[in-house]
Amino acid sequence: MAFRFIHTADWQVGKPFGNVAGDSGAELRTQRIRTVQRIAELAAERQVDAVLVAGDAFDSNEVSERTILRTVEALKPFGGTWVFLPGNHDAALAHSVWTRARNMGLPPNIVIADRPEPLTLCDGRATILPAPLRRRREVTDQTDWFDAATSPDGSCRIGLAHGSVANRLPGKGDAANEIRDDRAERARLCYLALGDWHGALRIAPRTWYAGAPEPDRHKANQSGHVHVVDIDAPGAPERIATMAVGHYAWVQLEIELLGRCDKALEALEGIAQDHRTCVVSLHLKGSLSLAERHRLEAELARWEARVHHLEVDMAALLDDPTPDDLDALDTSGFVRLAVERLKARAQDLADPECESARTALRMVYLDHLRIAGWQGS
Ligand SMILES: [Mn+2]
Numbered sequence: 001m002a003f004r005f006i007h008t009a010d011w012q013v014g015k016p017f018g019n020v021a022g023d024s025g026a027e028l029r030t031q032r033i034r035t036v037q038r039i040a041e042l043a044a045e046r047q048v049d050a051v052l053v054a055g056d057a058f059d060s061n062e063v064s065e066r067t068i069l070r071t072v073e074a075l076k077p078f079g080g081t082w083v084f085l086p087g088n089h090d091a092a093l094a095h096s097v098w099t100r101a102r103n104m105g106l107p108p109n110i111v112i113a114d115r116p117e118p119l120t121l122c123d124g125r126a127t128i129l130p131a132p133l134r135r136r137r138e139v140t141d142q143t144d145w146f147d148a149a150t151s152p153d154g155s156c157r158i159g160l161a162h163g164s165v166a167n168r169l170p171g172k173g174d175a176a177n178e179i180r181d182d183r184a185e186r187a188r189l190c191y192l193a194l195g196d197w198h199g200a201l202r203i204a205p206r207t208w209y210a211g212a213p214e215p216d217r218h219k220a221n222q223s224g225h226v227h228v229v230d231i232d233a234p235g236a237p238e239r240i241a242t243m244a245v246g247h248y249a250w251v252q253l254e255i256e257l258l259g260r261c262d263k264a265l266e267a268l269e270g271i272a273q274d275h276r277t278c279v280v281s282l283h284l285k286g287s288l289s290l291a292e293r294h295r296l297e298a299e300l301a302r303w304e305a306r307v308h309h310l311e312v313d314m315a316a317l318l319d320d321p322t323p324d325d326l327d328a329l330d331t332s333g334f335v336r337l338a339v340e341r342l343k344a345r346a347q348d349l350a351d352p353e354c355e356s357a358r359t360a361l362r363m364v365y366l367d368h369l370r371i372a373g374w375q376g377s
Pocket residue numbers: 055056087088089162195196
């Protein structure tokens with residue numbers, strides 16, 4: 001008996017994106033619901049039997065009623081079964097986003113898997129074994145009960161869980177919500193659908209993370225997808241189609257500059273995606289002349305309008321004033337004398353005030369350019 005479903009997780013609808021101000025932040029919030037609608041449309045196109053959401057559909061249990069309503073509306077293009085598992089962000093507490101959604105009245109095709117008991121779907125073709133989180137951090141493996149769970153003969157057993165697979169995830173010291181890495185085998189699962197890790201990843205035999213369908217952070221980890229999964233029969237190997245559904249590209253650039261700023265500008269120009277959908281984090285290090293820093297700042301102001309959002313870290317980018325920079329300072333009298341003294345100190349690495357002198361020179365230089373600009377030269 002075959003079963004086809006979409007595996008997705010970590011929508012985190014309602015995520016505030018507090019560090020992205022204004023329209024750009026609002027658009028990131030709105031897009032998360034649009035991406036849910038895209039998943040519903042894909043489910044209808046691919047004629048799946050069900051959509052399994054492996055936790056953290058909502059960013060928190062406190063999301064607004066409007067957010068809950070808009071999300072439920074976005075599910076409409078797919079009239080088949082949706083199974084929602086509570087994760088750590090939307091844990092099934094006594095009062096949760098799920099109890100609120102139920103009180104608002106949900107259509108019958110939306111199933112909230114907030115109890116650890118088997119769900120039989122499609123006349124027994126599939127049995128879903130859910131491991132809901134009932135608090136943010138569970139101490140024991142919530143999938144333990146899968147091993148002894150019963151299911152009808154010939155039914156595809158599919159596990160649904162949220163957390164970290166023991167010993168398998170890179171750079172994850174957090175042992176909360178740990179899941180055994182041999183669970184799929186022990187519990188005779190056709191597929192273990194996981195959430196919490198935001199990238200698409202096969203982490204153990206028949207054990208997958210689908211990743212977040214809409215990227216939400218600067219980490220190169222393959223988010224922006226859902227899995228369309230075919231199980232041809234119990235025991236048959238899973239067939240996975242990884243489908244891109246994300247809208248925004250979160251791009252991280254780390255550039256070292258040596259004197260000139262062109263490399264940073266070329267990197268921005270070279271981003272392969274539509275620039276309007278890019279959320280860019282630009283880390284700059286190395287050094288620039290004062291004239292080049294001035295040019296860089298003007299160019300970055302232009303880039304801020306071209307990309308969806310631009311965040312620049314220049315803490316590791318040092319000033320290296322050239323003789324030309326300093327000659328450009330059109331000064332006379334005692335100001336000239338002060339600049340000459342700052343120059344001498346800025347070039348003397350043994351001088352304890354060397355760094356302060358560089359900072360002061362840079363301020364003099366940039367103010368000088370701005371004043372020259374304002375005067376309409
Ligand atoms: Mn999570």
